[in-house]
Amino acid sequence: MNAPVLSPGKPTASLDVERLRADFPILANVHPHGKPLAYLDNGASSQMPQRVIDRLVRYQTHEHANIHRGVHTLSERATAAYEEARHRVQGFLNALSDREIVFTSNVTDAINLVAHGFGRAFIGEGDEIIITHLEHHANIVPWQMLCEEKGAKLRVVPIDDTGTVLMDEYEKLFTPRTKFVSVTHVSNALGTVNPVDEMVRISHAHGVPIMIDGAQAVQHMPVDVQALDCDFYAFTGHKLYGPTGIGVLYGKAEWLERMKPFRGGGDMILSVTFEKTTYNVIPFKFEAGTPPIAQAIALGEAAEYVRGIGLEAIAAHEQALLAYATERVAALPGVRIYGTARHKAAVLSFYLGEVHPHDVGTLLNEDGVAVRTGHHCAQPVMQRFRIPGTVRASFAFYNTFEEADALVDSLRRIQKLFA
Amino acid sequence: MADSKQLYQEVILDHNRKPRNYGALGAPTHRAEGLNPLCGDHIWLSLRVDADRVAEIAFEGESCAICKASASMMTANVKGRPVAEAQALIEEFRGMVTGALDPATQPNHLGRLAVFAGVKDLPSRVKCAVLPWHTLHAAFRQQGTASTEGDQDPADPATH
Incomplete structure (x- = not known):
């Protein structure tokens, strides 16, 4: 990779x-x-590109309504287009199932989702989270906030003068308290491409799940999440020739199933009474409220455009x-x-x-x-x-x-x- | 639109190359540190105020050319002036770079500082130009530090 x-x-x-x-x-x-x-x-x-702009225009002029519950023509069209976009993103990342594709606002939102949904459920006092010295603030602050809340510790893999992650130091950071790893695929500030295949292998050898921040990667190189075998992968639409306001979280179904919802609200439930709420299935469990429908559809178009090139x-x-x-x-x-x-x-x-x-x-x-x-x-x-x-x-x-x-x-x- | 060609004039480039009153005073009566955490501009001001007059003033730090030239020209302008006049000049400079005061048409005491008028059309650079002035304001008030962010933002009219 x-x-x-x-x-x-x-x-x-x-x-x-x-x-x-x-x-x-x-x-x-x-x-x-x-x-x-x-x-x-x-x-x-x-x-x-014009093709993505045109897709936004076609959606707003021929397909727009709210999704998932409408029984009328427009709602059915919008729902089909939105779910088709999810399917396109699944293909773009080569995910096993489109159930593993959660639409978010951006990568920051995706990382916060994992910090809450995974972190608050599975990380406790004295546990450790590994990141690298190359991270964007979006892959530092959510974990710091979680550490502060839980009494957990952030461990940072150092880099050398070329901006390369020191892999020996990475491996040394793993302890029995290590519960999660979140690393960038490509450094936004320096351009370094991290050896994420190796980082995933080492993380899994220690039995620790790993998230990859792909904000600066998916537009530059093919990414296959099944080959990579990472547990989570995130990217954003507006760096992949799509619109702002839409991002993607890929998560292995086994994790998404076990995770807590991030936000509560409409669309993420199966049933609600004042006594108890039953959450919807994945990925809908993580998509509370009306999502950015047009943006998701346009992102699907952008992903197809890039695959075409x-x-x-x-x-x-x-x-x-x-x-x-x-x-x-x-x-x-x-x-x-x-x-x-x-x-x-x-x-x-x-x-x-x-x-x-x-x-x-x-x-x-x-x-x-x-x-x-x-x-x-x-x-x-x-x-x-x-x-x-x-x-x-x-x-x-x-x-x-x-x-x-x-x-x-x-x-x-x-x-x-x-x- | 005033563009950066008008902003990066010889007078600004000269003050950047050879900043006036650069350094730190030995026994200052007033001092303050100015920081723009977003771009890393970081300056220190030291003053000796004597009988309500700025007897001596010096600055040092790391910053972009706009900030350094602004600091250099500021020190040259307020040195020897009564504190009240320096404070009035702070307000005029802030007014100019935020577009509230047009030095070409409105009465002012800015003189050659008017070379910074073009900054008002470069919103991302307003804070660079205004940081030394905000730091001087903090020094007069014995506040110690000034920042371009948070509730001290000098480019935010609400905090003026």
């Missing part, structure tokens, strides 16, 4: 990037400061782009690259000499280049490298080598300005 390591240079095109770019109207519609847009902030949120081809293009951009940015005087792990997704995080990342971000925008600057909601990673933040260029399959050149040209101009 690790991304291939390619040498720098422009490869023969395995993707027709120009044709694919035409699927994304926003890439041509927006000209920051009159310049062509080079959208290199895909790690924060990716853009939406092929994640192997996407990975090959993005890896070539990353190698090219890394080589060119690293050649600028005084640049420090953060995240030099052997296996990386298309994330390039750096510091431009003495120029603060926020100044770089504001000035790149002047040249039409959109990046993220700051701590990327991963403050422990920044503390590890003793920096306030980085400039992060994060690539999608629709990005071009010319856009990497635009980034470098603009960085040169900024260096001149600050010389």
Whole structure:
């Protein structure tokens, strides 16, 4: 599952990037400061292809009603489309059953669901939870809150100077009190691809269930949850060319069955009296209230769109782009690259000499280049490298080598300005 | 729209390169620490106030160019001024970067500080420019620390 390591240079095109770019109207519609847009902030949120936009419009114009209980035509259409989306996501992750696919708001919501549904049921005083030093705040704070409530302890796997998780240290952290592991698949701040196959194997060797945060992974590489054998996997729609407000929690049915509901309300029940409520079956037990129906349907469409292009081809293009951009940015005087792990997704995080990342971000925008600057909601990673933040260029399959050149040209101009 | 081209003018780049009054005073009467936890801008101000006048002022810290230039120009501007005038200037600067005061059309004492007027069109950078001023405000009130977040947010009119 690790991304291939390619040498720098422009490869023969395995993707027709120009044709694919035409699927994304926003890439041509927006000209920051009159310049062509080079959208290199895909790690924060990716853009939406016309096919997914059209699916949203078709739903709202031909199919919308509330789901699951209506007896009229529209409710039946909406229910069928919503459940078809679940089925598509099941296929996208190669889950065993669509009962194992829970729609959430985003990855944060999915992790909170597991922290409550699993954590509050099975983790107690003195128990231990393992995370890594690479985690996004979304995979730190819910576990800290659980630890505080239960008197449990958070154990953190250290990383080395390249941003690689120290696997020996990971294995050493397991004790008889270890009850859960939650690790990111790909670091949002540094791009490191964690050896999740190995992490799952070690976790299971100690009899401990493991959750993978796939927010930065599913858009970059094929993910097969059955092959991976993880207990939980989460990703979000808006980083996979879908809408905001929709995320996915995959959980093995055996766990989801045993877990407590996260939120109480409509749709997650079979029957309610003032004396007792019987909860619905999975996955509905975890989907209280009217869900983001349109967003779920659009996410299913986005997953099909990405499968149609092929994640192997996407990975090959993005890896070539990353190698090219890394080589060119690293050649600028005084640049420090953060995240030099052997296996990386298309994330390039750096510091431009003495120029603060926020100044770089504001000035790149002047040249039409959109990046993220700051701590990327991963403050422990920044503390590890003793920096306030980085400039992060994060690539999608629709990005071009010319856009990497635009980034470098603009960085040169900024260096001149600050010389 | 005022863009960053107007913001990153030579005067700001110069103060970033060669900040004025940089360092820490030996025996300050007032001091405060300013922090923007979101971007990591972190400055320390020290002042010697004598007969209600800012006799000496110095700053140091780690920050972006906008914050450092703002701090440098602030110290140059308030040094030697009565405290009351410095406090009025704090309000004018806050007004300018939040769009409440247009230095081109409304009476003010901002002088060359008007180079920061363009910040009001870059919402993500307002806090960078205003942090030193908020820290000065905290120093005068002997508050010790100023933050751009929480109930002390200087860019939030409700806390003015």
